[in-house]
Structures are given as C-alpha cells and as structure tokens.
Amino acid sequence: MRGLIQRVAEARVEVESEVVGAIGxxxxxxxxxGREDTxxxxxxxxxxxxxxxxxxxxxxxxxxxxxETSGEVLAVSQxxxxxxxxxxxxxxxxxxxxxxxxxRLYLRCVGELRERGLTVATGRFRAHMKVALVxxxxxxxxxxxxxx
Numbered sequence: 372m373r374g375l376i377q378r379v380a381e382a383r384v385e386v387e388s389e390v391v392g393a394i395g396x397x398x399x400x401x402x403x404x405g406r407e408d409t410x411x412x413x414x415x416x417x418x419x420x421x422x423x424x425x426x427x428x429x430x431x432x433x434x435x436x437x438x439e440t441s442g443e444v445l446a447v448s449q450x451x452x453x454x455x456x457x458x459x460x461x462x463x464x465x466x467x468x469x470x471x472x473x474x475r476l477y478l479r480c481v482g483e484l485r486e487r488g489l490t491v492a493t494g495r496f497r498a499h500m501k502v503a504l505v506x507x508x509x510x511x512x513x514x515x516x517x518x519x
Contacts (some may be wrong), residue, residue: 372476373403373452378425378510382445384494385501392492399504401451404473404478405466405517410471412516413476417483420444425510437489444484447494447502448477470497490501
C-alpha cells in the first residue's frame with residue numbers, strides 16, 4: 372500500500388461542486404492500493420500515519436504526531452500512486468488493485484485511523500475529485516508498506 376502524506380493547515384475535497392470532506396490542521400493522506408496488498412498493509416499504513424512525528428514540539432523539532440496534536444486526517448483514494456511511467460508516455464496502472472479490493476482496503480485504513488481516535492474525513496471512492504490544500508511547511512512524506 373502506498374501513501375502520500377502532507378501536513379496541512381487545512382484541506383478539502385469536492386465532488387461535483389459539493390464538499391464531501393474537509394479538515395483543519397492535520398494531514399492529507401492520498402492512499403493507493405496495490406494488487407498484492409492485504410489487511411496487514413492497511414493496518415500498517417494507518418499506524419504509520421497516526422504515529423509519524425511530523426509536527427513540531429515546543430522546541431520546534433518534528434517530535435509530535437497527528438494523534439498527539441489532536442489533528443485531523445483527510446484520506447483520499449488515489450490509484451494513480453501505482454502509475455508506472457518508466458516506459459512510453461502513458462502511465463501503466465497494472466499494479467493497482469481492482470476497484471473492489473482497493474475500496475475495501477482503503478476503507479479498512481480509514482477505519483483503523485478512526486479506531487485510533489482520529490477524526491477522519493474522506494473523499495468519495497472512484498469519483499472525480501478536486502482536492503484543495505494549504506500545505507504546512509511544506510512537509511510531504513512518501514510511505515510504502517512493501518519492503519518494511
């Protein structure tokens with residue numbers, strides 16, 4: 372499973388001009404699910420996002436997690452994280468999971484984040500979404516469950 376996490380001052384996602392998810396201070400998490408991903412990958416990603424220390428403490432060091440700062444999470448599914456553009460001019464998405472599997476594991480990740488006490492807003496799976504954010508820092512981290 373792949374995640375692109377951005378520390379944000381605020382973020383929102385719209386579908387057909389309707390805001391379907393919005394947060395204040397916290398993290399925007401783009402979630403990509405691969406063909407070989409399992410429940411374990413979804414659990415790993417949620418734990419990593421919840422505990423990743425990307426917020427400053429009182430000394431200005433990145434020592435606090437979104438959980439410790441009472442931040443929020445906006446989780447947006449994004450199969451294009453599995454795009455392979457090494458050959459040709461059009462990315463291949465053959466490593467992305469089938470939509471049914473991807474949705475199940477995406478929702479598992481969201482559920483795990485909520486079980487950890489986080490407020491989680493979401494986009495709409497398989498919809499054309501417009502995502503707006505105010506990146507804070509900027510702080511952007513790439514996460515991948517395979518090979519860990």
